[in-house]
Amino acid sequence: xxxxxxxxxxxxxxxxxxxxxxxxxxxxxxxxxxxxxxxxxxxxxxxxxxxxxxxxxxxxxxxxxxxxxxxxxxxxxxxxxxxxxxxxxxxxxxxxxxxxxxxxx
Amino acid sequence: xxxxxxxxxxxxxxxxxxxxxxxxxxxxxxxxxxxxxxxxxxxxxxxxxxxxxxxxxxxxxxxxxxxxxxxxxxxxxxxxxxxxxxxxxxxxxxxxxxxxxxxxxxxxxxxxxxxxxxxx
Numbered sequence: 174x175x176x177x178x179x180x181x182x183x184x185x186x187x188x189x190x191x192x193x194x195x196x197x198x199x200x201x202x203x204x205x206x207x208x209x210x211x212x213x214x215x216x217x218x219x220x221x222x223x224x225x226x227x228x229x230x231x232x233x234x235x236x237x238x239x240x241x242x243x244x245x246x247x248x249x250x251x252x253x254x255x256x257x258x259x260x261x262x263x264x265x266x267x268x269x270x271x272x273x274x275x276x277x278x
Numbered sequence: 279x280x281x282x283x284x285x286x287x288x289x290x291x292x293x294x295x296x297x298x299x300x301x302x303x304x305x306x307x308x309x310x311x312x313x314x315x316x317x318x319x320x321x322x323x324x325x326x327x328x329x330x331x332x333x334x335x336x337x338x339x340x341x342x343x344x345x346x347x348x349x350x351x352x353x354x355x356x357x358x359x360x361x362x363x364x365x366x367x368x369x370x371x372x373x374x375x376x377x378x379x380x381x382x383x384x385x386x387x388x389x390x391x392x393x394x395x396x397x398x
Contacts, residue, residue: 221384226386260385262382267315269322269324
């Protein structure tokens with residue numbers, strides 16, 4: 174099972190970043206999103222398509238429609254610069270997208 | 279506070295074996311499923327294995343099925359990853375992680391990782 178993400182994108186501080194993840198029948202399963210900064214372990218930022226864990230800022234939101242899940246970061250801050258991975262379960266295996274490196278400049 | 283500490287990483291020759299351990303603290307270990315996820319240098323995340331809270335459900339990625347074995351000791355709050363028939367492609371940072379549930383949901387908390395290098 175393959176989840177496809179754009180390798181990189183850039184956004185200006187204060188603007189909205191939309192990171193997409195495409196996979197066959199993605200709307201039939203939950204999508205999860207993780208943030209990983211250089212040299213650090215991943216952090217869960219969205220679970221069950223659109224829920225935020227405690228401690229994750231409200232500017233992080235997500236949705237799924239059809240075969241595409243979208244992570245939205247509103248009012249992007251320099252601290253949001255990281256690689257973002259989507260993840261889904263299929264046939265009792267977890268699959269990650271290739272990651273999208275978000276640059277805030 | 280959830281704390282996961284991996285150990286057992288190192289350098290091993292191709293075809294060799296290695297066992298990673300992950301000591302957990304800060305939560306009721308026996309109530310949660312656990313994962314192993316790896317990341318090759320400069321690459322993305324690759325899920326390896328899941329073991330449910332009671333060991334009844336164990337799943338592997340196709341890339342390691344038959345070579346890697348996940349297990350846990352709830353009395354010791356520890357999860358293990360036995361890696362056999364290692365290949366150079368298995369070189370990576372191996373993360374131990376806790377699920378958000380007893381069986382399978384989000385990968386909620388991550389350790390700092392243990393580095394495995396497969397090289398002659």
